[in-house]
Amino acid sequence: MKKIIFAVIGLLFSAGSFAQTDISGTVTDSSGEPIPGANILITGSTWGTTSDFDGNFAFSTDLTGAQILRVSYIGFTSVDKPLTLDGTAQTVNVVLQEGGQLLDEVVLTASSTFRSQKQAPLSISSVKMKEITKLSANSQADILRSVPGITAEGGGGETASNIFVRGLPSGGQYVFNPLQYDGMPLISSFGLNSSAHDVYARPDIGFKGVEFVRGGAAVLYGAGSVAGIINYTSKTGDTNPGNIINIEVANQGRIKTDFYSGGQLGGEDSNTYYAFTGFVRHDRGPIDVGLPTKGVQFRGNIKKKFDNGSFTLSGQFIDDKAQFYLPIPLSGGSRERINGNDGNPVEQLLSGDLANTSFNTPGGTYNSPIADGVATTGGYIMGDFN
Incomplete structure (x- = not known):
């Protein structure tokens, strides 16, 4: 009985010794340069790995018998290597040739769609024309000082107002928050001049209102909008x-x-x-x-x-x-x-x-x-x- 038990244990250890096969190697291109991040996989299984920065790879598998080792990398032709796995360590060096599978062209697009103020992901403040009329505003400063987050100073008169946005330094005027009429900037050469944006237009009663879009995401709506963007929308018939x-x-x-x-x-x-x-x-x-x-x-x-x-x-x-x-x-x-x-x-x-x-x-x-x-x-x- 003892002989039978020892025989079974011996067979198990013998089988275990053949269960694990170590596979290692190097992946290079035709000029001998290592290819990091190449995929190494035994086809039809989940056994595999990727090459390191020097193109080296190593992994172990429980599979046995005849197998196919596939090495692939984007921009290179895949290589299949036949292997016989019997527990003996295998060394596979692969040279990939340029060509083969390439990534399809990736096109990133974005669009601005109509959203209500509640649906917008940005913080938006708006002032309607009725409120502007009540202010008897003669300058942009008179209008914008009623917008939360903005400090406006128009001591020089109707034009060249100094606009300061909470949380950002400013030398005055519209350094970080351009002024737009119907989505068109009144001036677009930001930082290249000393002219205030409100020099080029005056408030009138033909507006539906003004919106202030806060934050850096406002650059989606206009250049130079580091602190936000101010946009007047006109009435249409x-x-x-x-x-x-x-x-x-x-x-x-x-x-x-x-x-x-x-x-x-x-x-x-x-x-x-x-x-x-x-x-x-x-x-x-x-x-x-x-x-x-x-x-x-x-x-x-x-x-x-x-x-x-x-x-x-x-x-x-x-x-x-x-x-x-x-x-x-x-x-x-x-x-x-x-x-x-x-x-x-x-x-x-x-x-x-x-x-x-x-x-x-x-x-x-x-x-x-x-x-x-x-x-x-x-x-x-x-x-x-x-």
Whole structure:
């Protein structure tokens, strides 16, 4: 009986000695360079491994008999090596030739689809036109200071507002948060100039509102949007039909006429709509510096609706001059106004007296255009396919 037991144990140990086969080797290319990450697999099984940084590999398997070892790597032709597994260590060195299976072209695409503010993955604040009208806003700062997360300072006047976004340093103006009208940046050369974005357009009653998209993800909607993006959306005739005229009269020669007209073009079955808005104004104040604020701005759009989309043609023209006030210097100790060259206290630093300022340069005499204040003349035409 003891002989039988020892015989069975001996057979088990003998079988165990043949159950494990060690397989090792190196994978290189035709120039002898090692190929890291190559796949080594016994076909029809889950036994295998990958080559290391030096192209070496090693693994053990319980399989026995005739097997096929397949070595493959993307961009190289696979190699099959026949093996007989009987417990004896096997060394397999494989040279892969370039060619064979290649990855298909990978195309990454992204699109912006309509989402409500609740569905959007970003934090968005919006101010509707009714709220803006109640503010009696004359500048971007007047509007944007009501948006959470933004500190706006417009002490220089209507233009060149200083916009600061919570959590980020800023030298003022629109360093990290560009200003857009209907998705078009008013200026796109970020960091290459000292001009504020709101110099190129003025608020009017032709907007549905303004949105502020916070965070770095705002770069999906416009370049330079490190801290977020500010976007004004215009009314179109299909959304706000009707006519509006606002007339404002005040002292210092202030008169401003805002208007909006929108509706349907053609008959009742027409799918074409229009919107036209703008203002005409003149103002000497609030400080009479000899540089009156005066000018016009006109904006409009024509929208054609189709069964599966729409096309909108938008445009703007502006010819406007706005006062801009520089900081008044104060005495460091008493914080009182200093005296100017005429011996009188300085009241402001933007005066009509500076209109004739000139100085010599290598290119000739430079005559300051300061008499024009912040003068903006120009416009744009934009097509929007949806």
